[in-house]
Amino acid sequence: MLQVKDLKVSIDGKEILKGISLDVKPGEVHAIMGPNGSGKSTLSHVLTGREGYDVTSGSVSYLGKDLLDMEPEERAREGIFLAFQYPVEIPGVNNMYFLKAAVNARRVHQGMEELDALDFMDSLKEKMALLKMDDSFLKRGVNEGFSGGEKKRNEILQMAMLEPKLALLDETDSGLDIDALQICSDGVNSLRNKERGFVVITHYQRLLDYIVPDFVHVLADGRIVKSGGKDLALELEEKGYGWIEGIDAA
Amino acid sequence: MNAVALTEYYRSALAGRELPGAGLAWLSDRRSKAFAAFQGFPTTRDEDWKYTKVAAIEKRLFQFVPGMCIGLDEDDIEQYLIPGLDSYRLVFVNGQYMPMLSSKRSEQPQGFTVASLSLVLSEQPEAVESVLGTIADPSDNGFAALNSAEMADGACVILPAGQVADKPIQILYLTTAGGDDIVAQPRNLFIAGDNAQATIFETYASMGDSTYLTNAVTEVSLGANAGLNHYKCQTESGKSYHVSMTQVDQARDSRFNSHLVSLGAMLARHDLNSVFNGEGGECVLDGLYVTDGRQHCDIHSRVDHVQPHCRSDEKFKGVLGGRSRAVFNGKVYVHVDAQKTDASQHNANLLLSKDAEIDTKPQLEIYADDVKCAHGATVGQLDETAVFYLRSRGLDNEAARSLLTYAFVGEMVDRIPLAEYQQVVRGHVLARLPGGDMIRALM
Ligand SMILES: Nc1ncnc2c1ncn2[C@@H]1O[C@H](COP(=O)(O)OP(=O)(O)OP(=O)(O)O)[C@@H](O)[C@H]1O
Numbered sequence: 001m002l003q004v005k006d007l008k009v010s011i012d013g014k015e016i017l018k019g020i021s022l023d024v025k026p027g028e029v030h031a032i033m034g035p036n037g038s039g040k041s042t043l044s045h046v047l048t049g050r051e052g053y054d055v056t057s058g059s060v061s062y063l064g065k066d067l068l069d070m071e072p073e074e075r076a077r078e079g080i081f082l083a084f085q086y087p088v089e090i091p092g093v094n095n096m097y098f099l100k101a102a103v104n105a106r107r108v109h110q111g112m113e114e115l116d117a118l119d120f121m122d123s124l125k126e127k128m129a130l131l132k133m134d135d136s137f138l139k140r141g142v143n144e145g146f147s148g149g150e151k152k153r154n155e156i157l158q159m160a161m162l163e164p165k166l167a168l169l170d171e172t173d174s175g176l177d178i179d180a181l182q183i184c185s186d187g188v189n190s191l192r193n194k195e196r197g198f199v200v201i202t203h204y205q206r207l208l209d210y211i212v213p214d215f216v217h218v219l220a221d222g223r224i225v226k227s228g229g230k231d232l233a234l235e236l237e238e239k240g241y242g243w244i245e246g247i248d249a250a
Numbered sequence: 251m252n253a254v255a256l257t258e259y260y261r262s263a264l265a266g267r268e269l270p271g272a273g274l275a276w277l278s279d280r281r282s283k284a285f286a287a288f289q290g291f292p293t294t295r296d297e298d299w300k301y302t303k304v305a306a307i308e309k310r311l312f313q314f315v316p317g318m319c320i321g322l323d324e325d326d327i328e329q330y331l332i333p334g335l336d337s338y339r340l341v342f343v344n345g346q347y348m349p350m351l352s353s354k355r356s357e358q359p360q361g362f363t364v365a366s367l368s369l370v371l372s373e374q375p376e377a378v379e380s381v382l383g384t385i386a387d388p389s390d391n392g393f394a395a396l397n398s399a400e401m402a403d404g405a406c407v408i409l410p411a412g413q414v415a416d417k418p419i420q421i422l423y424l425t426t427a428g429g430d431d432i433v434a435q436p437r438n439l440f441i442a443g444d445n446a447q448a449t450i451f452e453t454y455a456s457m458g459d460s461t462y463l464t465n466a467v468t469e470v471s472l473g474a475n476a477g478l479n480h481y482k483c484q485t486e487s488g489k490s491y492h493v494s495m496t497q498v499d500q501a502r503d504s505r506f507n508s509h510l511v512s513l514g515a516m517l518a519r520h521d522l523n524s525v526f527n528g529e530g531g532e533c534v535l536d537g538l539y540v541t542d543g544r545q546h547c548d549i550h551s552r553v554d555h556v557q558p559h560c561r562s563d564e565k566f567k568g569v570l571g572g573r574s575r576a577v578f579n580g581k582v583y584v585h586v587d588a589q590k591t592d593a594s595q596h597n598a599n600l601l602l603s604k605d606a607e608i609d610t611k612p613q614l615e616i617y618a619d620d621v622k623c624a625h626g627a628t629v630g631q632l633d634e635t636a637v638f639y640l641r642s643r644g645l646d647n648e649a650a651r652s653l654l655t656y657a658f659v660g661e662m663v664d665r666i667p668l669a670e671y672q673q674v675v676r677g678h679v680l681a682r683l684p685g686g687d688m689i690r691a692l693m
């Protein structure tokens with residue numbers, strides 16, 4: 001469903017991604033691991049259409065369409081979702097109104113009827129229960145004054161409400177204690193199915209005990225330097241990134 | 251027109267009028283002193299009018315329209331009233347008091363006065379003699395002077411000591427569609443005796459899009475421990491001019507809570523001033539403005555902490571689009587004896603276009619040494635990271651921007667404690683923001 005081919009991206013003339021290729025098929029979970037500053041978030045931002053990045057070469061096709069040609073909202077409505085590494089606080093924009101606007105924008109785009117207030121609430125309450133979020137959250141501003149863990153849970157809640165075809169999770173596990181990690185992973189796992197693809201970006205092998213990937217890629221200095229199955233993550237955990245870079249250099 | 255010719259013009263315009271209470275010596279004296287203070291309108295050479303050019307007002311010869319008969323009924327004014335609010339009502343159209351549209355005499359409050367100033371001047375002038383024209387200084391500027399030279403009509407609320415108004419008071423100032431070149435000069439007087447309490451709404455609106463001048467002066471006198479909630483909403487025609495001064499005199503332990511909404515008019519200028527003449531007073535000045543096109547909005551406030559232990563808290567937010575311009579100038583004077591003053595003042599602005607312009611200047615002048623004062627101003631644009639976050643969830647660019655814009659200014663709407671009025675203000679604000687309909691649909 002997602003084909004990234006030799007993608008090169010610069011910020012202000014500085015090359016950050018130096019030729020990335022990635023092929024995600026429906027139902028697959030790909031994990032991307034890599035040290036700080038290797039370009040993981042850059043990849044997630046380019047895939048979702050954030051401004052400020054120059055794609056200097058390569059292509060991205062999503063469900064047969066040229067992804068890079070689409071506006072961020074169009075990508076979202078076509079089923080791409082990014083759980084942000086740093087979810088944005090938006091004081092004054094009510095969480096519930098925001099979610100409803102997002103859900104209905106996608107539904108209208110996909111030719112479905114808008115959810116009425118009751119159906120929307122039913123669906124929302126059900127997902128909030130799964131993520132152990134209490135009702136007070138509905139009245140608050142988007143991520144306004146949320147703890148780190150609450151923000152990450154809110155990302156997963158949005159994902160559950162938007163039912164994406166392809167979900168990108170950027171370090172959703174970072175900064176979570178083990179209980180919160182369990183809750184978030186359960187949320188993600190409940191969405192796994194034969195059609196939905198996932199790209200899970202993480203620093204820590206720990207997450208992959210909960211969300212078991214089909215493929216693991218190691219991103220270092222803007223390149224995928226190694227790909228393998230889920231065992232690669234364990235090996236990395238044991239030997240560190242130096243091991244990969246060592247192999248790379250040899 | 252030069253100042254001399256302008257003075258002549260308004261002198262003859264006023265001279266041809268039969269003003270209410272003309273036989274009262276004290277009143278004639280105050281009117282003529284005020285007219286003597288009228289030396290034309292302020293220019294940008296005046297420090298307080300540096301950023302606000304009123305040459306366009308000077309160029310037009312605005313006319314008073316005494317006795318003009320206006321055939322309006324309830325249905326015509328319905329949409330300007332706060333829905334579902336049970337209130338005492340005073341309605342003015344083109345500056346004229348409209349008894350048929352106001353609360354009937356049989357529905358007058360018990361124990362206090364809600365009436366037109368002209369009626370009070372003819373029936374109980376002694377009730378206002380010590381106050382009318384003594385709080386607002388006509389020599390402050392030409393507009394205040396011109397208003398004070400007329401002092402013909404406006405809303406008058408008088409609460410004796412200990413009187414708590416059983417219902418809010420709603421005052422409507424309307425201008426009709428054909429009201430080109432009219433000058434309406436509401437002269438309002440609100441007197442609350444010791445321990446008295448009331449809530450007053452001033453609504454300024456147009457029934458068409460004529461070019462006219464509203465030049466209002468509101469004097470407020472609060473006795474010891476009195477409380478007034480004062481809400482003002484200005485949504486006048488985009489071709490009109492709105493100039494107003496609200497001047498408050500606060501005795502000890504009194505509370506003045508003000509909320510000002512300025513959305514309409516080609517040029518709007520609000521002066522909002524309060525003086526603490528006793529200890530323990532409190533003054534809250536909240537407000538918002540939204541401007542677009544070539545609109546100009548100027549908010550000038552001044553709080554004088556003359557006595558110790560008073561608290562003032564001012565917060566205004568503005569959203570500027572198009573080529574519009576806004577001015578915020580807030581002064582807090584802490585006089586030498588005003589120890590333990592607690593004063594804060596904030597102004598935040600959101601610029602939606604490159605051509606919009608804001609001049610903001612919160613000012614503190616402190617002559618006492620044991621005080622707590624804070625002030626600040628911000629000018630910013632929409633947070634692009636937040637825009638992207640919303641778009642990444644499927645909201646289109648415009649929707650994301652309007653949501654963030656409303657979130658910014660909506661804080662000031664949410665601060666209105668009365669739900670019915672909050673709803674009205676929210677509607678007006680949304681009607682002026684890009685994508686407002688979309689936000690309304692969400693709520
Ligand atoms: N807006 C920007 N302007 C300039 N350089 C940037 C910008 N954003 C990212 N970079 C640089 O690009 C490189 C990759 O950053 P990116 O955020 O993609 O890394 P990451 O792998 O997600 O790191 P982390 O694990 O810390 O989240 C870094 O060197 C970073 O400093």
Ligand SMILES: [Mg+2]
Nearest residue numbers: 040041042085
């Ligand atoms: Mg990152």
